[in-house]
Amino acid sequence: MVTIYDIALKTGYSAPTVSKALNKTGGLSNSTRKKILDAAKELGYRPNMTARALTTKKSFLIGVIYEDADMQRGFDHPLFGKILNKFRECLEFAGYDLLFISHALIGEKKSYVEHCYHRNVDAVGIINPLSADNEIMELAESDIPCVSTNFIIPGISTVVTANVDAGYKAASCFIKNGHKKIAYIGGTYSQYNMAAIDRLEGLKKAFKDFGLKYDESYVKFCHKWSRAESHDAMKELLERHDDITAVFVANDNMAVGAMEYVKSIGKRIPDDISFIGFDDEMISEFYSPPLTTFRQDIKTIGELSAEILMNRLVGIPVGECVRVPAIFIERNSVKKL
Structure with missing residues (x-):
């Protein structure tokens, strides 16, 4: 084996x-x-990572918690898969490798913390956990540096999209185009994953600022972030209120489900009902009509998450939460009344 002495x-x-x-x-x-x-390179030198770890007291491994029980789209997830790619790119450039942390290890159930200690990871990136349950809180209270890109977890620095601002922008767009009967379809949420709630809060804030009355019966939350559930949610909302002229949907996949229902009953988009989605998935640009939506700044979220984790590793203080503005993409699914 080639050594540094060679x-x-x-x-x-x-x-x-x-x-x-x-x-x-x-x-x-x-x-x-x-x-x-x-x-x-000419001699074919390969670093001895075991010796390096013994010398530096570091493994140069970053654990990654990435679960997708909700949308069940794995690495094809329109947000988390791309954030993971950028996160990986930044950390590999800094000399680290990624290792996925799960509840199972060689057929044995382990907590996140147990798995982290077993693998001797230097830090953990929480891209999307199953839930902010006791295991996540145990991780937050451990001595393992962490960063989260979705769940806002006490004790862990988070980089997240400015969802309230996006909801405000969506409602403002509808209102400025003459819409007053505006509905909202959201996905699941929890105490620490508030994206669906935050987007609604932005909508409510815009209603207040523009002098519109907020009516909770124009809102429907789904049990999953799925097209099928949004399809049924749109049906329920229109059965409650046949005067709806605009709908803000918490992601593009769900927006397509809602629009498919609207089309199935003979209504036209945007002539009868306007739509705004979220995430700027590939389908949103090529759907008929192309969907007005928000694009989350994946590059910035991934880079900031990696930077925060690197700062944590060397003891540099970091903020509790960074909110990254989403980019508004205007297409043809909103009509001026």
């Missing part, structure tokens, strides 16, 4: 200098660093 012998530099070049530390000139790295 590289030192080939290049004429000392072993400590070779180590600095390989670990991207120290004040080496670009030419010195390049000569050492080229020699390492």
Whole structure:
């Protein structure tokens, strides 16, 4: 096996200098660093991660909690899969590898914390957990640095979309286009995952600012973030109120379900009912009509999450919650009355 001493012998530099070049530390000139790295590549050098871990007391592993029991779309999830990609890219650039943390390990049930200690991860990125249950709270209270990109968990720094602001923007768009009978369809929510509630809160705030009365009977929450449930929710809302002219739906997949019901009863979009969705999924651009929606700033969320975790690892103070503005994408699903 090629060692740093072999590289030192080939290049004429000392072993400590070779180590600095390989670990991207120290004040080496670009030419010195390049000569050492080229020699390492030529000799086929591979770092001994076990020895590195023993020396630094770090595993250079970041645990990832990524569950999707709700939408059941796995890595195809329009938000979380893409956030994970950007999160991974930033951390790999910093020299870390990712390891998925689950409740099962070699056929044995373990808590998140037990799994983290077993794998000796340096930190954890919570992309989307099953729920903010006791295991997540146990993780928050442990000595393992964490960051969350969706659940707002006490004790864990979070990067999340500014959902209240987006809800306000959606309602404002409808109201400025003459709509007054505005409905809302949301997905599931919990104490720590409030996206669906926050988007409704933004809508309610806009109603107040524009002088419209908020009526809870124009709101329907679904048990899942699914197209089928939203289809049925739209049916129920229109049976309650046949005067609805606009609907804000908490994600694009659900918006399509609601629009499919509207079309099935002979109503036209946006002539009879206007729609705004959320997430800017691929279908939203190519649906007929193309859906006005919000695009979450996945790049910023992923990068900020990685940066916060790196800061936690070296002891730099970080904020409790960062809210990233969503980007409003106007297409053809909103009509001016």
